[in-house]
Amino acid sequence: MLRKPILALSASNSVRELVSRLPVTRDVVARFVAGETVPEMIDVVTRLQHDGLAVTADFLGEDTTTIAQAEATTAGYLELLDAMQQADVVAGSEFSIKLSALGQALAAGPGGQSGADYATGNARRIAEAAYAAGARVHLDMEDHRTVDATLNTLAQLRSDFPDVGIAIQAMLLRTPKDLVELTGPGSRVRLVKGAYNEPDSVAHTDPQQVDLAYVRALKTLMNGQGYPMVGSHDPTMIAIADRLAADAGRSKNSWEYQMLYGIRPAEQQRLVAAGHTVRVYVPYGQDWYGYFTRRLAERPANLMFFLRSFGTK
Numbered sequence: 001m002l003r004k005p006i007l008a009l010s011a012s013n014s015v016r017e018l019v020s021r022l023p024v025t026r027d028v029v030a031r032f033v034a035g036e037t038v039p040e041m042i043d044v045v046t047r048l049q050h051d052g053l054a055v056t057a058d059f060l061g062e063d064t065t066t067i068a069q070a071e072a073t074t075a076g077y078l079e080l081l082d083a084m085q086q087a088d089v090v091a092g093s094e095f096s097i098k099l100s101a102l103g104q105a106l107a108a109g110p111g112g113q114s115g116a117d118y119a120t121g122n123a124r125r126i127a128e129a130a131y132a133a134g135a136r137v138h139l140d141m142e143d144h145r146t147v148d149a150t151l152n153t154l155a156q157l158r159s160d161f162p163d164v165g166i167a168i169q170a171m172l173l174r175t176p177k178d179l180v181e182l183t184g185p186g187s188r189v190r191l192v193k194g195a196y197n198e199p200d201s202v203a204h205t206d207p208q209q210v211d212l213a214y215v216r217a218l219k220t221l222m223n224g225q226g227y228p229m230v231g232s233h234d235p236t237m238i239a240i241a242d243r244l245a246a247d248a249g250r251s252k253n254s255w256e257y258q259m260l261y262g263i264r265p266a267e268q269q270r271l272v273a274a275g276h277t278v279r280v281y282v283p284y285g286q287d288w289y290g291y292f293t294r295r296l297a298e299r300p301a302n303l304m305f306f307l308r309s310f311g312t313k
């Protein structure tokens with residue numbers, strides 16, 4: 001019930017300003033975000049790896065409106081990559097990228113190319129550095145208007161880096177069709193329910209329908225030849241994934257679970273102990289507002305946690 005209004009607020013600049021300035025916000029944000037600096041991020045990544053978890057790192061940012069911002073985000077990823085290499089935590093890690101942060105929606109890039117081509121070029125710079133360091137790149141999926149451009153970037157990157165991954169949202173009505181092209185060898189798909197405020201002309205908006213669509217998509221991925229990544233905290237989806245993988249004759253190293261940093265950490269550990277690969281999506285950086293409000297929208301208890309913290313300060 002609260003999901004849509006919270007997601008709508010996430011787009012308001014004045015609310016962003018207000019919430020970001022509240023002193024209490026930072027403590028609550030710390031539950032979902034590794035920190036604002038590279039050393040804080042390295043500490044978290046090191047600890048997670050020590051606990052047997054794999055990592056996909058996100059330098060927070062989205063909806064870039066200037067070339068300077070897109071350049072800064074690209075540089076931020078390269079700086080993080082370098083620091084993770086120095087700290088010896090880069091091998092086997094992934095870097096999750098939002099193409100809107102790299103300039104996808106800009107009218108034009110610095111060389112007059114389209115924003116989408118410019119963002120693809122920036123993603124390629126990150127991919128070159130990541131693959132040279134023994135890591136991988138994964139494209140996050142943003143709202144439905146970006147899906148075609150993001151799939152196009154994926155195709156371009158995969159011609160040089162065949163296992164670049166992509167997030168696919170079960171809630172979108174187009175997803176079964178998109179998956180047809182994404183189940184071949186080397187295809188790494190993170191299946192998520194979808195975090196954006198979508199109209200019912202393009203998406204399932206009833207949570208039960210989203211769950212059913214998730215299971216159908218999961219079945220397609222598990223029966224395909226790629227590497228499915230089950231991006232969910234939902235106990236039902238987690239159990240169904242395990243069963244579908246077994247039905248498809250998959251070994252535990254041919255697919256993985258993914259969860260967000262700070263959400264159900266005990267479940268992450270339980271799955272690791274059961275022999276599963278679990279990858280944690282770890283965001284860091286100063287531009288945490290959009291990410292944070294999507295986490296509040298997903299779960300009313302998170303909003304209550306946020307509101308209650310005002311009473312304790």
Ligand code: FDA
Pocket residue numbers: 139140141142167169190192193194195196231232233234235237258259260263264280281294295296298299302
């Ligand atoms: P659901 O929301 O139904 O929650 C099931 C249960 O999980 C809850 O009852 C609760 O126990 C727990 N839970 C879920 N969310 C929680 C929260 N915020 N805080 C605390 N507990 C929570 N989306 C997108 O559109 N594009 C993307 O690229 C990505 N990328 C991505 C990566 C990874 C690794 C994950 C796990 C998720 C994403 N998402 C995403 C977000 C995704 O679309 C979805 O919004 C959330 O994962 C919430 O959906 P669940 O499947 O977890 O189930």
